[in-house]
Amino acid sequence: MAFLDLTNIRKAFGTADAVTDFNLEVERGEFVSFLGPSGCGKTTTLRMIAGFEQPTSGEIRINGTDVTRKSPNQRNVGMVFQSYALFPNMTVAGNIGFGMKVTRRPKDEIAERVNEMLALIRMPELGDRYPYQLSGGQQQRVALTRALAVKPQVLLLDEPLSALDAKIRVELRGEIRRIQQQLGITTIYVTHDQEEALSLSDRIVVMNAGRIEQIGGPFEIYNYPSTTFVAGFVGTLNQLRCTAEDPAAGKLSFDGQIFSAGSPVTAAKGQPVLAMLRPEELRFGATEGENQLNGVVERVTFLGSIVRMYIRLGASTVTLDALNERRLTLPKVGETQTVSFPAHAVWVLPEA
């Protein structure tokens, strides 16, 4: 049996279902992210695990115990909020020690644990500060250790980095993962940022409109999305509206140009299909032995380590990512150019 077990969870607000058919098993020490657009039900699910919302039906078990109807203060679940939610009237040490004080732990034990926690986030000298004297990143570190100080069974993080600026976000992301692995704590992380989910998680649950679209490791989710939604939501994706030219041979026709999808396509000849391609799988210029399509350069965006080009192919525009090099000659807008891609990079879905 898994450590955290969510079975047939459904949550309705009035007549609308916020979450339906949610089933998930999380192993002890695992880091699982809930990823999806706003309103997809990820935060609602997290709040049900925390006990702030009651599921309309279904069961939540932590370490074999049914906690579905338990109040939040009886679940021993740590929570970190987007808004930090530090108690403004208490010092950093007071905040971290709050949970232990509530459960009437001896003073020495609290002091020891607070110091341990401050060392964990490398802020040993800041115990006497008040929250308003700290930066956003520091506040969120304190909030994290406050949740960890009570040794919760599960750690829940609700978009903890959304309120921080980009650089701190990346830094703190690494720190959260380091601490999580160091303590081996089972963690659920809610985010709408795919980069966060991909870089942090052991597994990702992609959600849309209250349902799970796909559960899998970051590599799997990115490279083998099981639905069009996942393919479109995680990472950038080129979608080419093609017609099946020779389905058995995997040949597709796009804007009068023929290319190969590598494997047979399950569609009738002449039927419209969608061919998907990641921008980084496309190459600029003609490459021997690969599919080649001709198009017009529409826009070139320099992103530092990546150069993103937008190439007009017939009725649609594809995105192409090239790694930056100093000897690179950037194409000019309006030029006709060839893009190439290997057949195995293409995956095909019947057009909805």
Place this chain on the structure above:
Amino acid sequence: MKKRASLWGWFWVLLGVVYFLVPLVGTFTFSLEMKRDVLSFASYQAVFADPDFARTFLFSNQMALLTIIGSLALFVPTAYWVHLKVPHLRPVVEFITLMPFVIPAIVLVFGMIKLYKNPVTIGSLTLIQAPTNSVLGTNMLLVAGYIVLAMPYMYRAVDTGLRAMDVRSLTEAAQSLGANWFTIIVRVILPNLRAALLSGALLTFAIVVGELTLANFLDRPAFGPYLWLLGQHRAYEPAALSIISFSLTWAAMGMIFLVSRGRGGQGQVAGAH
């Protein structure tokens, strides 16, 4: 252009100061003129020498304290609950809290007298003797009436204080750390409402100490009726009393400022906007 704008600015500030200070200075100098041809604090001495002053002032202070305790116990949990659980009812609750502005105190006091001049009974069983028949009962009615009169100010102060913090996240954070409702209110919500509660308490105090109608019709020896009586029969003492109460109010305001300043500038006199 800019120069002229700042000149006008100063003009309005000056006008405000004059408007505010002239009556005050006038009252103060008048209060010093009790003895013919010399300026003296004789009127102040007369005020302090009057045993009724101390008696009524003390009585009103006690009532104010009870009112503050009562309204805190009533409005803090109510406002907190409305914020947390039924935010869509906020306009309704706000409307109710504004009722004392619409319904005059005289209506309130006559309603109370009419209702509570009889014993509270269930069938033939008497639960409470008629409250208006005893001093304790009448004092209780007085405090209850004061709580109603102070409601717009106290509720607003608490509400403003709650708006200034993230009530929901703070509550949930405390809950997930194992705290129960009592601990959350006492250890998390109340300390962060300190400045707001203090300003609410001050406003309540000011209302209770100067209130005339309720105390008069319930026939209690309060400060309001005393002030009114004095104003009817004396000339200089009321002026001295005005200055005294004005100083008390400013002392209290100063206290709020000091308390809220210690919180890293996050405090402010709630209800003041």
